[in-house]
Amino acid sequence: MNDTPLIQVRGLxxxxxxxxxWVxxxxxxxxxxxxxQTLAVMGPSGCGKSTLLHLLGGLERPTDGEVWIAGRRTDILSERALAHLRRRSIGFVFQAFHLVDELTAAxxxxLPALLAGRSPxxxxxxxxxxxxxxxxxxxARHLPSELSGDQRAR
Ligand SMILES: Nc1ncnc2c1ncn2[C@@H]1O[C@H](COP(=O)(O)OP(=O)(O)O)[C@@H](O)[C@H]1O
Ligand SMILES: [Mg+2]
Incomplete structure (x- = not known):
């Protein structure tokens, strides 16, 4: 085990x-x-939970402060390096799923494995x-429209 916390946030x-x-x-x-560690971020609607997760996951950039993932500062990475980090190291279960409607569950x-260069x-x-x-x-061969909300999230 590494002593460096997996995620470090400073003055974010x-x-x-x-x-x-403005907010x-x-x-x-x-x-x-x-x-x-499993961390639950809790609070009323609109308090900033999704914004925080977007900042940690490299989907949004902070106005101020720093995000470090596995000892590496991520908020200042180039768009290209951020895309690579998201593809290789970060998983999101979005409220709106963001599945590709024309593709089966499998x-x-x-798709992300193919984008990362794995063989078919x-x-x-x-x-x-x-x-x-x-x-x-x-x-596996069902389309997203043929799955329940809970199955889409999984
Ligand atoms: N892209 C945006 N542009 C302007 N305001 C936003 C944007 N995204 C979120 N907000 C505002 O920021 C606050 C926090 O939103 P959000 O992080 O989505 O909250 P939560 O996920 O806790 O419900 C809310 O007041 C919301 O209206
Ligand atoms: Mg939210």
């Missing part, structure tokens, strides 16, 4: 909008998340094993 601040719609969604946050799971066969095998792990082996 994110402001949205301008004028009357500080994340306000000078410091937090360390050790490897292996193809949706295969390796991607297919990995997708089958992951779907099996979450109890969806028998839904």
């Amino acid at each position: 601040t994110k402001e949205h909008g301008a004028g009357a719609s 500080r969604a994340v306000d000078d946050l410091d937090v360390d998340v050790p490897e292996g 193809e949706n799971v295969e 066969r390796a991607a297919r095998r990995r997708a089958e094993s992951l779907l099996d792990r979450v109890g969806l082996a028998d839904r």
Whole structure:
């Protein structure tokens, strides 16, 4: 085990909008998340939970402060380096799912592996094993529209 926390956040601040719609969604946050820890971010609607997750996952850039993932500062990476980090190291279960409607469950799971350069066969095998792990082996050839909300999230 490494002593460096997996996620380190220092003085993290994110402001949205301008004028009357200006809002500080994340306000000078410091937090360390050790490897292996499960963290729940709780609070009322609009308090900044999604903004925080977007900042940690490299989907948005902070107004101020720093994000470190596995000892590497990420908020100042180039768009290209951020895309690589998201593809290789970060997984999101979005509220709105963001599945590709025309692709089956298996193809949706295969897609990031193909983008990361895995062979089609390796991607297919990995997708089958992951779907099996979450109890969806028998839904692999279903389209997202043929899955329940909970199945789409899985
Ligand atoms: N892209 C944006 N532009 C302007 N305001 C935003 C944007 N995203 C979020 N906000 C505002 O920031 C605040 C926090 O939003 P959000 O992080 O989505 O909250 P939560 O996920 O906790 O419900 C809210 O007041 C929301 O209206
Ligand atoms: Mg939210």
